[in-house]
Amino acid sequence: MKNIKQNIKWLVAGILIIAVASCKKFIKEELVTTLTEDYYKTDVGLEDLVKSAYAPLQWKFTGEQSYAMSNFGTDEFREGDQFNNVRYNDYDANLNANDIFVNDMWINNYAGIRRCNQGIELITAYDNPGSALLGTAVKKDSRVAELKALRAFYYFQLLQQLGGVPLVLTVPAAPQYEFPRATEAAVYNQIISDLKDAGALLPWRYTGADNGRATRAMAYHYLAKVYLTRGSAVTEQRGQKPTDMDSAIYYANDVIVNSGHVLETDFGNLFNAAYPDGTIAPLGQNGTAPAGSKAKIDANNASNEIIFAAQFSANLNLAGLNNTTHLYYPTQYDAGMPGMVRDFFNGRPYRRLRPSDYTIEIFDKINDSRFFKTFQTVFYRNVPVKPDETFPRFTAANAPAPDLIGLPRVMLGDTAALFIVNPPDRPLLTSQIAAMRYYAVFAWNKQTTPGGTITTDFNGNKYLSMIKFSDPIRLTNTNNEPRGIRNGTYARLAETYLIIAEAYGRKGDYATALNYVNVLRRRAAYKANETRSPQIWQYMGGPHTLDNTETANLATTELFATNTPGEGYPASAGSTADRFIHFMLNERTRELCGEFYRWEDLVRTETLFERTKLYNPDISPSFAIYHKRRPIPYLQMIAQQINGKPMTAEQMAVYQNPGY
Numbered sequence: 273m274k275n276i277k278q279n280i281k282w283l284v285a286g287i288l289i290i291a292v293a294s295c296k297k298f299i300k301e302e303l304v305t306t307l308t309e310d311y312y313k314t315d316v317g318l319e320d321l322v323k324s325a326y327a328p329l330q331w332k333f334t335g336e337q338s339y340a341m342s343n344f345g346t347d348e349f350r351e352g353d354q355f356n357n358v359r360y361n362d363y364d365a366n367l368n369a370n371d372i373f374v375n376d377m378w379i380n381n382y383a384g385i386r387r388c389n390q391g392i393e394l395i396t397a398y399d400n401p402g403s404a405l406l407g408t409a410v411k412k413d414s415r416v417a418e419l420k421a422l423r424a425f426y427y428f429q430l431l432q433q434l435g436g437v438p439l440v441l442t443v444p445a446a447p448q449y450e451f452p453r454a455t456e457a458a459v460y461n462q463i464i465s466d467l468k469d470a471g472a473l474l475p476w477r478y479t480g481a482d483n484g485r486a487t488r489a490m491a492y493h494y495l496a497k498v499y500l501t502r503g504s505a506v507t508e509q510r511g512q513k514p515t516d517m518d519s520a521i522y523y524a525n526d527v528i529v530n531s532g533h534v535l536e537t538d539f540g541n542l543f544n545a546a547y548p549d550g551t552i553a554p555l556g557q558n559g560t561a562p563a564g565s566k567a568k569i570d571a572n573n574a575s576n577e578i579i580f581a582a583q584f585s586a587n588l589n590l591a592g593l594n595n596t597t598h599l600y601y602p603t604q605y606d607a608g609m610p611g612m613v614r615d616f617f618n619g620r621p622y623r624r625l626r627p628s629d630y631t632i633e634i635f636d637k638i639n640d641s642r643f644f645k646t647f648q649t650v651f652y653r654n655v656p657v658k659p660d661e662t663f664p665r666f667t668a669a670n671a672p673a674p675d676l677i678g679l680p681r682v683m684l685g686d687t688a689a690l691f692i693v694n695p696p697d698r699p700l701l702t703s704q705i706a707a708m709r710y711y712a713v714f715a716w717n718k719q720t721t722p723g724g725t726i727t728t729d730f731n732g733n734k735y736l737s738m739i740k741f742s743d744p745i746r747l748t749n750t751n752n753e754p755r756g757i758r759n760g761t762y763a764r765l766a767e768t769y770l771i772i773a774e775a776y777g778r779k780g781d782y783a784t785a786l787n788y789v790n791v792l793r794r795r796a797a798y799k800a801n802e803t804r805s806p807q808i809w810q811y812m813g814g815p816h817t818l819d820n821t822e823t824a825n826l827a828t829t830e831l832f833a834t835n836t837p838g839e840g841y842p843a844s845a846g847s848t849a850d851r852f853i854h855f856m857l858n859e860r861t862r863e864l865c866g867e868f869y870r871w872e873d874l875v876r877t878e879t880l881f882e883r884t885k886l887y888n889p890d891i892s893p894s895f896a897i898y899h900k901r902r903p904i905p906y907l908q909m910i911a912q913q914i915n916g917k918p919m920t921a922e923q924m925a926v927y928q929n930p931g932y
Contacts, residue, residue, distance in 0.1 A: 328384035333760035347887035353732035424466035457511025564744025594755035626735035898931025
C-alpha cells in the first residue's frame with residue numbers, strides 16, 4: 273500500500289506510545305505526553321496512528337529472526353557452513369529466557385497491539401462530522417476494524433510461539449505493571465472475536481494507495497487458520513471445539529470464492545526474480561552478468577495471490593532495514609566454482625540454511641514444477657574469458673566439435689556449475705562426473721564404482737539455494753547491499769487452499785480435501801512445451817518430451833491410505849487419519865517451503881519433536897518436547913509486578929513456559 277509503505281519509517285519515532293526502546297522492556301505501560309495525545313485526536317493524527325500499526329509487520333523480515341524462529345529446528349532445513357543462531361536449530365542451552373529474538377518478538381508485537389488499542393479507543397471516541405477522513409460512522413468503523421484485524425494478527429504471532437500471553441486490550445489510564453498470562457483458550461477467543469468483528473466491516477480488497485491494508489480476505493484467511501490451529505490439538509488444551517474444522521472450512525471457502533484473490537497461473541510467477549532452472553540467463557550489455565528486473569520484483573509484490581504482506585519501499589529515502597531474507601539461503605557460488613564471482617543476480621550468500629534430505633526428496637521432480645522453481649540447481653559463468661586463464665579447455669579427445677579444440681570448456685553465459693539432484697536408484701559414477709564439461713558438478717547421489725556406496729557432494733558450503741526470496745535489485749548498487757525491496761508475504765491464497773483441504777481431511781472427507789490439493793497440483797504441473805530442467809531426462813529417468821504432466825501430478829487417497837514410500841511417513845503414522853496429517857505437511861513443504869510457516873506448522877500439528885528428530889541431523893540431544901514453546905523473555909518478567917511487588921524467582925518459574 274503506497275501511502276503506508278511511504279510512511280512505514282515515519283511515525284515509529286513520532287508515535288511515542290511506549291517508552292521502552294532503551295531498556296527493551298515493553299510490558300511496562302507509560303502514559304503518552306499531552307502533545308502526542310493532542311495530535312492523535314485529530315483526523316490526520318488518527319490516520320497516521322493507524323498507519324503506524326502496520327510498522328511492526330516488517331520486523332519478521334528484517335533480520336535473522338526470520339529463518340531462526342520459523343525454518344530452523346524443523347524437518348525442512350538444516351545448517352549451512354556460516355550458521356548463526358544455531359540455538360534455534362540445535363535447541364541447545366543458549367535458547368533460554370535471555371534470548372534476544374524472543375524478547376524482540378514480544379516487544380514488536382506488543383508495540384503493534386498498543387498502537388491498535390490506542391487507535392481503537394481514540395477513533396471510537398472521535399466526533400467530527402466535518403472530517404473528510406473520519407466524519408462518518410462507516411469510515412470510523414472501517415479503521416477500527418483494520419486495527420482489530422491487526423491486533424488479532426499480532427496476538428496470533430505471540431500465541432503460536434509462546435502459548436498463552438497477557439491480553440492487553442485497552443490503554444491504561446495510569447502506569448500498569450501487572451500482566452498475568454491468559455490461557456491459550458482465552459487468547460484464541462479474543463483473536464477470533466477480533467477477526468470476526470473486523471471481517472464483517474472491511475472490504476474484500478483494497479486497490480491503489482490503500483492496497484496492502486488489512487482486508488476481509490486477510491481477516492477471514494486468518495480466521496480459517498486460527499480455527500484450524502486451535503482444532504489441530506490432540507493432546508494439548510487450546511480451547512478447541514468440535515466445530516473448529518467446520519469454521520475453518522467456512523471462512524477459507526469464503527476467501528476462495530468471494531475475495532477476488534486468485535492463484536497465479538504459474539507457481540514461478542510468485543518468485544521469478546531469479547531465472548528458472550534449465551533456462552540460460554540472458555547476458556547484459558558487453559557480456560556482463562545477467563541483471564535483475566525491478567519490474568519482476570514489483571510484479572511479484574503485486575501478485576493477486578498475495579492476501580497480506582509487510583510492505584517495503586524501494587525508495588532509499590523511505591527505506592529502513594528492509595527485507596533481508598534473500599541473504600540466508602544462497603550457497604557459496606562465489607568461491608569453489610571457477611568462472612563465478614559474486615553478483616547482484618545470484619545474491620549475497622550468507623549460507624545460513626540448506627535444505628534437508630527430506631526437503632529435496634519429497635518433491636516429484638519429474639511431474640511437479642515446484643522443485644525447480646523453488647531451488648536453483650545451475651549457475652552460469654559470469655566472468656569473461658581471459659586469454660591467459662588456466663581453466664580447462666577442450667582437447668581433441670573431448671571437444672564436441674573440431675572448432676572448439678583449444679577453447680575454454682565453459683564460456684561466458686555457459687553452465688559453470690550444476691547441482692544434479694538424481695534419485696538414489698540412479699546414482700552417477702564419478703567417472704561420468706569427471707567427463708562433464710562443467711567446472712563444478714555436485715551430485716546428490718554418486719558412486720565410485722557400480723553397486724558401491726552411494727555418497728553425496730552436497731554439504732554445508734555447496735547445496736541447493738532456495739530462490740523464493742531472491743532479490744537481484746536491492747536498495748543500492750553494491751553487491752554487498754543487504755536491504756532488499758521484496759515485500760514480506762504473510763498469507764497467500766495457496767495456503768487458504770491447503771487450510772480448507774486439511775480441515776476437510778480432518779473431518780474424514782478425503783475426496784473433498786484432495787479436490788483442493790489438486791487445484792494446486794494442477795497449477796504446479798508442467799504445461800505442454802513448458803521449459804524444464806534437462807536433469808529430468810538426463811539424470812532422473814523422466815521423459816525427453818515436454819508434455820503436460822497434470823494427470824501424473826494429481827494426488828489420490830492412495831498416497832495416505834497406505835505407507836507410501838515416497839511420502840516418508842514416520843513410524844507412528846499407523847492410520848489413514850495420521851498419514852493424512854503428514855501428507856498435508858508434505859504438501860505444505862511442496863507449496864510453501866521456506867516461507868516462514870514450518871516451525872509453527874509442526875507445533876500446531878504436534879509433530880515438531882518427531883519429524884524434526886527424524887529429518888534434521890543437526891538436532892542436539894538436548895532437543896525435548898517442551899521446545900514446542902519459546903521461553904518467556906526474562907526482561908519482560910523483571911519489568912512486572914504481582915500484588916505491587918516485583919516478581920520473585922518462584923513466581924517467574926510459574927510464569928515461565930515449562931522446561932526453561
